[in-house]
Amino acid sequence: MKVLIAEDDTLTRNGLAEVLRSEGYTVVTADSGYSALIQYEAHQPDFVCLDIMMPQQSGYEVCRKIRARAPDIPIIFISAKTEEGDKLAGFDLGADDFIEKPFGVREVIARIRAVTRRCYALQEAKPERFEIADLTVFPTQLRAKRDETTIELSLRDVKILQLLSTRRGEALDRNVIFNYAWGEDHFPNSRSLDQHISQLRKRIERNPKEPQIINTVHGVGYRYE
Amino acid sequence: MRLALNEQQMFAQRIRELLTVRLGDIDRSVSSYFENLEREMFKQTSLDEYDTEQLRELIRKEPGILQLFVINPDHQLVHPNLNLPLNRTEEEFFNQAGQIIVDRDIQRAAESQSDPAPTSKQVQSTKMKAIKPSASGPLPSGWFTWYWGRGVNLIYWQQRPNGYFVGVTLERSRWMADLISALPDTPVRTSSESLNVPVSRIRLIDSKAQPVYQWGVYEPLEAEEPACGISMSEPLNAWRLEEFVPPERLSTGTLSGTYFNLGSGLIVATLGMLAVGIFFYREYSRDMREAGQRVSFVNQVSHELRTPLTNIRMYGDLLEHDLESLSETDAFVPRERLNVILSESQRLSRLIDNVLTFARQQKRSLQLKTQLVNVDDLIVQIVERSQPSLQQHGIKTELDLAAGQDFYLDADKIEQILCNLMTNVEKYAAAGKWMKISTEQSGGFTRIRVEDHGPGINQNLREQIFEAFWRGSEELRDAAGTGIGLTIARDLARLHFGDIVVLPTERGACFEVRLMTPGV
Numbered sequence: 091m092k093v094l095i096a097e098d099d100t101l102t103r104n105g106l107a108e109v110l111r112s113e114g115y116t117v118v119t120a121d122s123g124y125s126a127l128i129q130y131e132a133h134q135p136d137f138v139c140l141d142i143m144m145p146q147q148s149g150y151e152v153c154r155k156i157r158a159r160a161p162d163i164p165i166i167f168i169s170a171k172t173e174e175g176d177k178l179a180g181f182d183l184g185a186d187d188f189i190e191k192p193f194g195v196r197e198v199i200a201r202i203r204a205v206t207r208r209c210y211a212l213q214e215a216k217p218e219r220f221e222i223a224d225l226t227v228f229p230t231q232l233r234a235k236r237d238e239t240t241i242e243l244s245l246r247d248v249k250i251l252q253l254l255s256t257r258r259g260e261a262l263d264r265n266v267i268f269n270y271a272w273g274e275d276h277f278p279n280s281r282s283l284d285q286h287i288s289q290l291r292k293r294i295e296r297n298p299k300e301p302q303i304i305n306t307v308h309g310v311g312y313r314y315e
Numbered sequence: 316m317r318l319a320l321n322e323q324q325m326f327a328q329r330i331r332e333l334l335t336v337r338l339g340d341i342d343r344s345v346s347s348y349f350e351n352l353e354r355e356m357f358k359q360t361s362l363d364e365y366d367t368e369q370l371r372e373l374i375r376k377e378p379g380i381l382q383l384f385v386i387n388p389d390h391q392l393v394h395p396n397l398n399l400p401l402n403r404t405e406e407e408f409f410n411q412a413g414q415i416i417v418d419r420d421i422q423r424a425a426e427s428q429s430d431p432a433p434t435s436k437q438v439q440s441t442k443m444k445a446i447k448p449s450a451s452g453p454l455p456s457g458w459f460t461w462y463w464g465r466g467v468n469l470i471y472w473q474q475r476p477n478g479y480f481v482g483v484t485l486e487r488s489r490w491m492a493d494l495i496s497a498l499p500d501t502p503v504r505t506s507s508e509s510l511n512v513p514v515s516r517i518r519l520i521d522s523k524a525q526p527v528y529q530w531g532v533y534e535p536l537e538a539e540e541p542a543c544g545i546s547m548s549e550p551l552n553a554w555r556l557e558e559f560v561p562p563e564r565l566s567t568g569t570l571s572g573t574y575f576n577l578g579s580g581l582i583v584a585t586l587g588m589l590a591v592g593i594f595f596y597r598e599y600s601r602d603m604r605e606a607g608q609r610v611s612f613v614n615q616v617s618h619e620l621r622t623p624l625t626n627i628r629m630y631g632d633l634l635e636h637d638l639e640s641l642s643e644t645d646a647f648v649p650r651e652r653l654n655v656i657l658s659e660s661q662r663l664s665r666l667i668d669n670v671l672t673f674a675r676q677q678k679r680s681l682q683l684k685t686q687l688v689n690v691d692d693l694i695v696q697i698v699e700r701s702q703p704s705l706q707q708h709g710i711k712t713e714l715d716l717a718a719g720q721d722f723y724l725d726a727d728k729i730e731q732i733l734c735n736l737m738t739n740v741e742k743y744a745a746a747g748k749w750m751k752i753s754t755e756q757s758g759g760f761t762r763i764r765v766e767d768h769g770p771g772i773n774q775n776l777r778e779q780i781f782e783a784f785w786r787g788s789e790e791l792r793d794a795a796g797t798g799i800g801l802t803i804a805r806d807l808a809r810l811h812f813g814d815i816v817v818l819p820t821e822r823g824a825c826f827e828v829r830l831m832t833p834g835v
Contacts, residue, residue: 099622099625099626101626101630102622102625102626102629105626105629105630105633106629108633109629109633112636143618170617170618170619170621170622170625171618191621191622191624191625192621192624192625192627192628192629192660192664193625193628193629194628194629194632195628195629195632195633195636196632198629285639285640288640289639
C-alpha cells in the first residue's frame with residue numbers, strides 16, 4: 091500500500107516516513123504543496139497525509155485538487171493548526187482524519203491503520219480472513235482474533251503471516267520473507283526482520299519464548315508448522 | 316457701508332487678539348514644561364563629585380538624558396573624560412557638541428550675565444535664571460539649541476557654586492513626546508464665549524518652518540496664511556505657534572448675531588458628541604483588534620512550538636522502539652533517560668495547550684466538544700499516561716473510582732483539568748508522596764476529587780489561588796509555571812456548568828471538580 095506524505099519540515103517528514111515504512115507501507119514524500127501534486131500524479135498513492143501550512147500551495151489547496159481527481163481517496167491532515175476552524179475547513183474539504191501536532195507514534199499508527207481499513211473497504215477481491223494456528227487473521231481490518239481477544243496488526247505483520255500461512259511447513263529464507271514484507275526496493279536486512287518477528291511474537295504468541303506460530307529455523311529463517 | 320467694513324475689520328482684529336491670547340496660553344504651558352525640566356535636571360545632576368562611572372550610571376538610569384558633560388573652573392572638560400576610552404554615545408556627543416565646549420560658549424554665556432547678547436553663532440539661546448539661590452546670588456544657567464542629525468537638540472547647563480559647569484543633552488524623542496503631551500488637545504480656554512470655536516488648526520512650527528505637530532479639526536488650504544502667530548519662549552524661541560481659522564470666521568462679525576452663535580454652538584456640541592463617539596468607538600475597536608492580535612500571536616507562537624515538539628516526541632518514540640531490541644540490562648539506563656525526554660515533551664505540550672486555552676478564554680472563544688465519556692475509564696487512562704512523571708516525583712497514586720455512568724462531556728478538557736491539578740500536586744505537594752483521585756456522581760454533578768498530603772492551602776486563599784498569575788508564598792513563587800493552571804482548570808469546569816472548589820481536609824489539599832451531569 092502506497093502513501094504520500096506531504097510535509098515541509100524535514101524531520102517530521104522523515105520521521106513519519108520511517109514510522110509508515112516500519113508499518114509496511116511504501117512511502118512517497120513531498121516537501122511542498124506543488125511537489126505533493128507532482129508526486130501524486132507520478133505515484134497514484136492509496137492515501138495521502140497532508141500538512142496544512144506548506145510553501146507554494148497549502149494543504150487545503152492540495153486536498154481540493156487531489157479530491158477533484160480522486161473523490162474517494164483517503165486524506166489525513168497532520169497539522170499544528172489545531173483551531174476548530176482549521177479542522178472544520180479540513181473536514182469540509184473531505185478529510186478523513188485530522189492528526190494534531192504534537193503527536194505520538196502510537197497515535198499516528200492507530201489512525202493510519204484506521205484509514206487503511208477504509209482503503210481496503212473501498213477495494214474488492216480481498217480475502218476476508220485466513221487461519222494461522224489458533225489465530226483468525228482479518229487482513230483488510232489489520233486485526234487478528236484469538237477467542238474473544240482482538241490483536242491489532244500492521245500491514246507488514248499481515249503480510250508476514252499471510253506468507254507463512256500460504257507456505258505452511260516450508261522453511262522460508264530470511265531474504266524471501268524480507269522481500270515479500272518490505273518490498274524488493276529495500277536492501278534485505280536480517281536484523282530488521284528478526285526484530286520485527288520478535289515484536290510480532292510478543293503480540294500473537296501465547297508464550298513468545300516458546301513460539302507455536304512463527305518458529306525459527308536456524309541458519310535459514312522462519313517456518314509455520 | 317464704510318461703517319460696516321470698519322466694524323468687520325474690528326471684529327476680525329478682536330478675534331486675532333483673542334486667538335493670540337490663546338496661543339500665549341499654549342506657549343506658557345510649553346515654558347512651564349521646560350521650567351519643570353530645568354528643576355528636574357538641576358536635581359538629577361547635583362552630585363558631590365563627578366566620577367565617570369557614577370555619571371555613566373546616571374545616564375543609564377535616566378531615559379531623558381542622552382549625555383552629560385562637566386567642565387571644571389579651569390575650563391577643562393572633566394566628563395566625558397578624554398583621557399579614558401569613550402563609549403559610543405560619548406564619542407558621538409563630543410564630535411557633535413564638542414565645539415560648544417571647546418569654544419567656551421558656556422563660559423562666555425555665564426560671564427554675560429550683565430550682557431545677555433549671544434557670543435557665538437552656535438548659541439541660539441541663552442538665558443539667566445535663578446535656579447537655586449546661593450549666598451552670591453542666582454546661579455547662571457541656560458539653554459543651547461542647535462541642529463544635527465534628525466533635528467533640533469537641546470542642552471541645558473548650569474554653573475555650580477563650586478565653579479563647575481554641568482550640562483545635559485536631552486534625549487530628543489523623550490522631550491518631544493513630553494512636549495506634545497503637554498500641549499492642549501482641545502481648544503484652550505477662551506476669554507470670550509463668542510470665541511468658543513473649536514473649528515481651527517494650531518501648528519507648532521520649527522525654525523525651518525516645518526510643522527512639528529498640529530491639532531484641530533480645521534483643514535487649512537496649502538498656501539493659507541495663519542490668522543495669527545507668535546514666537547515661542549525659550550528654549551524654543553526659534554519656533555512659532557500659528558493658528559488657522561476658516562476665513563469666514565474673520566468676516567462674519569456683522570452678519571453673525573445670535574442665530575449664528577446658537578447654530579455654531581449646536582454644531583460644536585454635535586461635533587463634540589461625534590468626537591466623543593468616535594473616540595470611544597476607536598478605543599473599543601483598538602481593544603478588540605489588540606485582543607485579536609494577541610490571540611493570533613499566541614496561536615502563531617504555539618504553532619511554531621508544536622513542530623519541534625512533534626519531532627522531539629516522534630523521535631523519542633522511535634528511539635523507544637529501537638530500545639526494544641536491546642536486552643533489558645542494556646536498555647535500562649537509556650530507557651530511563653528517554654522517559655524523561657518524553658514526559659518533559661508531554662509537559663511542554665500541556666503548557667502550550669494551557670497558554671492557548673487561556674488566550675481563547677480571554678477571547679471568549681472556548682467551546683466544548685462533548686462525546687459520551689466514562690469518567691472513570693478516562694481517569695485511568697490519564698493517570699496511566701502521567702505515571703512516569705508522578706513516579707519521577709515519588710508520588711504514589713491511589714484511585715477510588717465510583718462515577719460509573721457515561722455522560723456527554725469534553726474528554727480533552729477534563730484531561731486538561733486533571734493534568735493541571737496533578738501538575739500542581741507534583742509542584743507543590745510532592746513531599747507528601749501521595750495522591751488520591753476519587754469520583755462519585757451526586758446532586759446532579761459528577762465529582763472528581765484530587766487529594767494530596769502536601770502543605771495544604773490556607774483557608775483565606777481558597778479563592779485567590781484561582782486568579783490568573785496569582786502566586787502565594789515565597790516558597791510557591793519559586794516553583795516554575797505560568798500561574799494560569801488553576802484558572803484554566805476552573806474555566807473549563809465552568810464551561811461544563813460546574814466548578815472547582817477546595818474542600819476542607821485534615822491533611823494536605825483536596826480539590827473537587829464538579830461537572831454538571833443532570834440525573835445523577
